[in-house]
Amino acid sequence: MNKRHPFGLPIWKPALYKKSRSVVRKANSSLHASPSSSPELFLNPGNIAWTLVFGWWLALVMFIISIVMIIIPTNGRAYALVLRELAAYLLWPFGRYIERHVEITPSDPRHPSASVDEESGLLQNQRADDTAQRNKPTLKQRISSVLRLGLAGWIYYVLFFVIAAPLLLLVSTICWLCVVTIPMAKLNYILLRHLYRHPLTLRFKSSPSGQSQMNATGKPIIILLCTYQAIGLQYYKYTYDGINIMFINLLPIVFFVIFDDHVLKKYLPDSIVTSPTAIFSLSLASVIPLSYFIGMGVSSVSAQSSMGVGAVINATFGSIIEIILYSVALMGGKSALVEGSLIGSILAGVLLLPGCSMISAGVKRKEQRFNAKSAGVTSTMLIMAIIGILTPTLFYQMLGSFELRCTGCPESSNGTGVIACSQCYYDQMNPTLDPVYQNSVKPLMWICAAILPSVYFIGLVFSLHTHVDMVWKSSTPKAPKQPHQSYYQRLLPAHILSHLTHHPATAKDVAPSQTIPVTTSGPASLALYSATQNLPHTTSSPPLPSHSPPPTTAQIQDSTAGSNTTLYNPHNPNFIPIVGPNNLPATPITFIHAKEPDEDEDEEEAAGHDSPNWSKTKSFTVLFGCTLLYSIIAEILIETVDLVMDSLVVDEKFLGLTLFALVPNITEFMNAISFALNGNIVLSMEIGSAYALQVCLLQIPAMVGFSLWYNWDKEEVARYTFSLVFPRWDVISVIFSVFLLTYTYQEGKANYFKGSILILSYCVLVAGFYYIPPSA
Template identity: 40%
Template structure:
């Protein structure tokens, strides 16, 4: 077969491109698009010229077929039409324009990095594979450079009034406390040491430390070199000249500490011998004395616990992370070499630090950008919420009964907050494993672990006869996925751009699958509504006012209709739904695997690569674009988070009764429709809104569709099978079907709400355009449907004839 000719860039003498814009586009957006396209053409010419001079003839196959990145601007634009082989090379364009931090040098063509795998998954969004916005790979962030290196701004005259306000708040609260506390500790060391010279020397360290922490801004912490420990201290801090260079030319930063010395730019030795001969120094160094003994006794009993507690609290405050780093590093240096520390004001220390290394310097106590700070690929806010998980479990099982009883509603709220970080860790672990393994393994892990945690929660609720809670959670998950999530995403995407366009053909498969799921899921409901029969209720004849009769449908019972028709039909529909999921996975693995996981020809030595096999990468564990979590680490986090989720689910369901008793007007189904349906999916909402803000609203709506399909094709069949197995040994006349089982028989309002919502979502999705008007329509419809469910519970619980 003849080889396909690569797409060549448009030359300057060709007919100008026709650009079609509408009133949906802003004037500034049109100008930005034109400049982008013109720059793109110049870049393609340059790439083609480099290719001719390089003499590289053999071009590896493209990594993945990327969607049209420009056709959302105009349907007649002929540049970049579903190809990655522009000018015969790899044109790797980030799906999130404007996020310059996520752009970087793509790895060589022989290596398929984790970043490229995640981009391929997010751009092709294959069925059954987890879509994840946070980077699964290591990357250099601006906030990471500012926080990991602990650098902000340096010049006194550039400090804003906001920084001054925060500094004064620190001095008036924590600073004055630390000054009094450390001064008292220093006085205690002097008293216990009988005011000997060593005790006075060690006590002076605490006095100076207290004065420093009262107002650390604009001061430097120095280390005095000792001839006996030169080899040990050679990597501590930076030299005076390096510090001067940082102060005068490091892009107006406001914070520095000695972790910056490990970057390779500071220090006189390489990184090979770092920490190799370093001693732990739990009790300092030098000769033992009476004063040294009392200093470390006071240090470990009073100073360090209080300082580390404050460091922990300031870390939880997120914005005060700089002071957390200050306290943590000061405790480290006070433990290793307290007598070698010296504190000086930066304005008056130019001549006093020539022969000393600088350990720490700060000009601020807080930074507004620290909410973006990540630790090991995890946002610091999510990581801090993990403390609530530990506290909730400890409170419920240890403190609740006798030591420190807490209100059940408060524990319920703590459980809801605990679900958020656990759901994030489970989602990131699943996405990380999926991106580092074959597609088959990733799909199976995503199907199991993304479902088992919520299914376990609902199974516990069914065991405690809270079937209405489960019913509301299922309906609420579907409504949230097809109305609230895409509505918020469209409105979020309109913040930066009035209208976002995408290929409407991509909505075809997902929309058809979603409508199919809705139809199959409500078949038992339709049968019961048609053939279930109705009762006529009339008021007593002795009432004076005219009597009115009502038709009502009795609740579902273990009668002949249920045993011979509805129950077999529910089982069959559940199997059909699960079979549809298996067919979708098979379609993805057999048809789209090569397009997503395609590797260079040199590595495609057998047919296993067509099934999504990913070769091992020895160099991917470290460095830029390497995985944040290895497969082993991801597996451990996934199992641990799943176990903690199961424990939190038990506590959550146990506390539901307390909430319902405290709020008697709250219907269990409405509680499931709102709280139980939305809180476990908070990570899906955050991912979708983040995608939309960065210009990929189609992927945001795909997240909602994928979750709705996961509910219909996995969670609902699992609950149907569990409820039948769980009640198998119960007498039929003792089972309340709506409380103890999930029978796939819903009220008529549930059927109407889900069908109307799904059809409106698929209609708007198929138009190929997104704006805040459509998003508002979806959100308003969600509010109307939710209010209808509230009144549904009120109608069921009241006798309106009275």
């Protein structure tokens, strides 16, 4: 699907399908590194910045809380010890680790123990496995656990919820918004949860003891957190629920702009935050995440539907952002803004976006090729679209009425005493007063506006139904047809299908030190990391197949009963015993790491998933919610654009040509550049062409229809009407840009030279719009 993108279906987003993403795995693994016995300080700018910005005052607050706890009788010193160690850890957490003492007791998983450890904190009796989800503690057990805390525990949790938790959440939120500090955001959030669940079982260490993984009471030590770096530049690619973190962080701007315009503006009219420039800028920025979420919703719904339904949904919601914005602008008397935005969108789709894609593709490859046949279909539709939108303009330019306009006599005469009154020129009449426009051009315009959407749907039928094999077939030999292929198997590209297919692991596929998951009765899933150089008998054992089900709790508990246990039993591939305290060697062999359940969800493997991240219900909820929010944002934009233009030297049309045409499509530019960098120039080129076709075949007819409806039984005013009569420079720019793109398509090759030509052509045409005289 991503290699040969059928016309009319939405562009697949990079994070549309569930898959194991390397940046998410790296973010999670950076919190669960193996403790180092070397006395390094791990000094680097990011770690030092953490201490200077957050570490010192967090450590000071926790130390003050520990002083308060130390004077509390009965177990107050235990809480004070944890808080003092926490203060030192927050000051410099790098190279240090957090351990927890747990007790694994053999029991029947069908009858989980309801006992509550007094040290475990508030809700320790909750288990993390599926059995725990069905056996949550009753209200009586919860009350009993709270009463067992005693005075020191009650005061600890009061200080925790009032002081410690809000500060840790604040730091976690700030680090999340900074993007590059994602590990520290997750570290503070996970640490917060452990301090809530089992504070007295936590210990903060500088380096591992190296002799035993059991404490004096015989409980195994679990490594909860261990990190070495605070900053990573690669985390701009981090995704949550298939959504890039950059767009997640931009989403709060939407709600702040609405609150700013409707509430703060009334009470703080003179503040910088409520100034028209600030509201306008924030409103433009809020368009970016809304357009991204709408695009994700459209792609997700289409992936779970047939091709026809997907094409209809894409045609309906693919341009909803622009249609809402332009409709609100027309109701506000901004027809020049709408005209400039539509022309700017066409120029950006056929010149700027393909140019950026080709230059990005040239970073890694000298030249890339794309399907000339599919490009031919797109080029033909583009030419037809230009004919449809420019025919009324050319018709009116040739047959419209002209009138003689004179500027009048100057106030002073020349030196000879003769008055000069010859400054006259011919120009076309106002279309609303021209009988040719009213009687001939308007009916032609309505016919063209009705034909353009039919061209779009004819292209859908041609590309997706009748000639799908002829248009989208590749030059490679056709593979034997597989029986009973699902819809996703027909649509998904090979590189996604390869991840979605189960591959049994072989001995050479699994490293000897590969992590083997172990399910325990603790609150988090445990992973046993083996150091095989100290366990020579494990190297000859067969690896655990990647498709095998995880071991059950009963299997783990049965393994603890034996005295001579090994890391792996070749006779039972699902059997993974826990190493008992009597079998531990004298040298350090393992670290048992614990992960939060949320981390396991983020790091979900791709095997077995052939559906998008979002369900249909979630996708439609996002679609309608973002559409509603954008209608509010569009109204704010149009209200503030006049006040902003008073302080700018550009006119209304040029503002639409640049800002209003480019900002809603930033996500498409990012997708196109990303695909081009990864060698998929076909999809990058299709993104621009598909958007230009949507502007010509859907958005422009929609604006003509909206103008007809809005001005029905009203006196037609030019600034409240959008017509298919464009100025001459607009016509020349669109014709030249489409001609250049179709000529580029002919060879089926893409390189940085052609991309540079397209971008420079865009700059020349936009410069022409900037220097249009105001009188024109």
